[in-house]
Amino acid sequence: MPSVHSTLYTAYTLLTQPARLVTWWLYYIPKSNRPNPAWSWKRAATLQVVILLIRYRTAIRYRTPKALEPGPDGDRFIVLHPNLKTESAVYKGKLTPVPAVQPHQLARAGTQQPQPSPHESSSSISTQAPMYSSALDPAMDVAGDPRNSIPPSQIVLSGESAGGNLILAMLRYITTENQAIPLPRCALLWSPWVDMTIKALLEMDQHRNYKSDYIEYDFGSWGASSYIPPGWSDSNPYLSPLGSEYRLSVPLFIEVGTSEVLYDNIVLFAHNMREKGTEVELREATNGVHATFGIADTLGMSEVAIDGHARGARFNARTGGD
Numbered sequence: 001m002p003s004v005h006s007t008l009y010t011a012y013t014l015l016t017q018p019a020r021l022v023t024w025w026l027y028y029i030p031k032s033n034r035p036n037p038a039w040s041w042k043r044a045a046t047l048q049v050v051i052l053l054i055r056y057r058t059a060i061r062y063r064t065p066k067a068l069e070p071g072p073d074g075d076r077f078i079v080l081h082p083n084l085k086t087e088s089a090v091y092k093g094k095l096t097p098v099p100a101v102q103p104h105q106l107a108r109a110g111t112q113q114p115q116p117s118p119h120e121s122s123s124s125i126s127t128q129a130p131m132y133s134s135a136l137d138p139a140m141d142v143a144g145d146p147r148n149s150i151p152p153s154q155i156v157l158s159g160e161s162a163g164g165n166l167i168l169a170m171l172r173y174i175t176t177e178n179q180a181i182p183l184p185r186c187a188l189l190w191s192p193w194v195d196m197t198i199k200a201l202l203e204m205d206q207h208r209n210y211k212s213d214y215i216e217y218d219f220g221s222w223g224a225s226s227y228i229p230p231g232w233s234d235s236n237p238y239l240s241p242l243g244s245e246y247r248l249s250v251p252l253f254i255e256v257g258t259s260e261v262l263y264d265n266i267v268l269f270a271h272n273m274r275e276k277g278t279e280v281e282l283r284e285a286t287n288g289v290h291a292t293f294g295i296a297d298t299l300g301m302s303e304v305a306i307d308g309h310a311r312g313a314r315f316n317a318r319t320g321g322d
Contacts, residue, residue: 017052043299054219055216194240205217
């Protein structure tokens with residue numbers, strides 16, 4: 001049953017929304033008032049609606065229900081099951097189970113399609129913004145399960161925002177703590193969250209792109225508090241890899257929106273990883289916001305997302321494999 005706070009905040013949001021919409025529509029008619037002068041009037045106003053919805057969800061702590069039904073994804077829908085038989089071999093060091101978090105089924109829409117030969121396509125595991133331990137565990141099961149028939153050279157990891165952070169943590173774990181697990185072919189990171197410290201969150205509103213993005217302190221703080229395991233420092237390299245870069249043998253494709261508030265951190269991370277000897281392709285999505293491809297249709301930026309996907313696909317093809 002909704003709390004009193006949720007009920008009152010919902011009523012407030014609904015009652016004030018019409019006035020806000022009219023205000024935004026009028027305010028953004030002059031280009032000089034838009035967060036990004038290159039944006040259309042419609043995109044600028046739509047971003048404010050997105051921000052309003054995110055603030056609402058954050059205020060009432062709304063969590064999207066997790067379904068295990070295929071829906072429109074059909075055969076592309078994949079349910080990952082934790083393999084308890086390999087738990088001792090896969091979960092070591094930083095992945096030693098946290099009592100409050102247990103491995104569970106995880107649903108994802110994959111890209112693998114039936115093929116005559118396993119060498120004709122890659123299997124993609126995609127993560128978006130899950131809780132750290134509970135989402136990393138099933139992904140590690142896929143990578144560490146000896147029964148998995150997909151060659152490592154045909155596994156591509158792809159994740160946006162906290163999902164990108166999760167992939168970086170997984171690659172760090174395999175490289176530094178459990179080299180018995182084979183590394184994937186490459187990783188595609190879309191606006192990866194590379195600095196989860198409270199300091200970085202508090203500095204968001206001072207960034208030049210703060211008004212042209214939908215990421216704010218309250219939203220980021222809620223995400224971080226839900227994501228960081230109990231007892232961990234927010235500066236732990238597994239959580240905030242910026243500043244703790246190293247040479248990684250897995251090629252990285254990184255996309256960042258030029259109008260997003262995390263732009264500087266992501267660009268610096270990509271530069272530092274490249275300096276350490278990692279193969280990195282950085283793609284800047286012109287006028288794009290945080291995790292552009294996930295919100296492109298809403299903001300009328302489909303062409304930016306399509307171009308990003310095409311570049312990511314070319315990077316995947318270029319990284320080798322069988």
